[in-house]
Amino acid sequence: MAMTVQVIYPTGEGKTFDYDYYVETHLPMVGKVMGPHGLADAMVTKGLAGGPDAPPGYFAVATLMFPDEAAMKAGLGAAGPLLEDIPNFTNVQPDMLIGTTL
Template sequence: MPVSLQVIYPVSAESRFDHGYYAATHMALVDEYIAPHTQSIIVTKGLTGGPDVPAPFHAVATMVFADQAALDAAMQAAGPALADIPNFTNVQPQILIGDVVR
C-alpha cells in the first residue's frame, strides 16, 4: 500500500521561511537524496487559509512512496536534506505519515 509523508511548516508570529532558497536549493537536495525513493512529490506554497484568512502554513511538501520500505529507504538517505532545514526556516516542521487511501 502506498504511504505518504507530509512535511508541514506552520506560520507563527516569529517564523521565517525563505521560499526562494527552499525552491532552488533545498528541493534540489530533496531531489538528489529523497526523490529516487518516491513515486511523486508535490510542494504547496501557502497563500491563504480561505477568504480574508492568512495562510496557516508557509508550505506543505507531500511525498508518496510505494510502501513503507521505500519511505524507510528515503529516510535513511535524507540526512543532507534534513540538515539543510535551518538554512531556510526557523520553523520546526510538523510531520504526517499515513496510508494513501485515494
C-alpha cells in the same frame, strides 16, 4: 500500499521561510537524497490563505510519495542532509504526517 510523508511548515510570530532557497536548492536536494531510495513523486503547496480573509496557517506543505512502506523508510533513513539543510531556509520546526493514500 503507497505511502506519503507530508512536511508541514507552520507560520507564526517571528517565523520566516525563504521560498526561493526552498524551491531552487532544497527541493532538488530532496530528489537527489530520496530519489535513489524510492521517492516516486513530490509536490509542494505554498500557503496563500487559511480561508476567506484569513492568513495562511502554513508557509508550505511538502508531500513526498513512495510506492510502499519499505521505500518510505529507506527515504526517511537517508534524510539526514535534508534535516541539516532546514535552517538554511526557515527558523520553523516542521511537523510531519506519515500516511497512506486512500
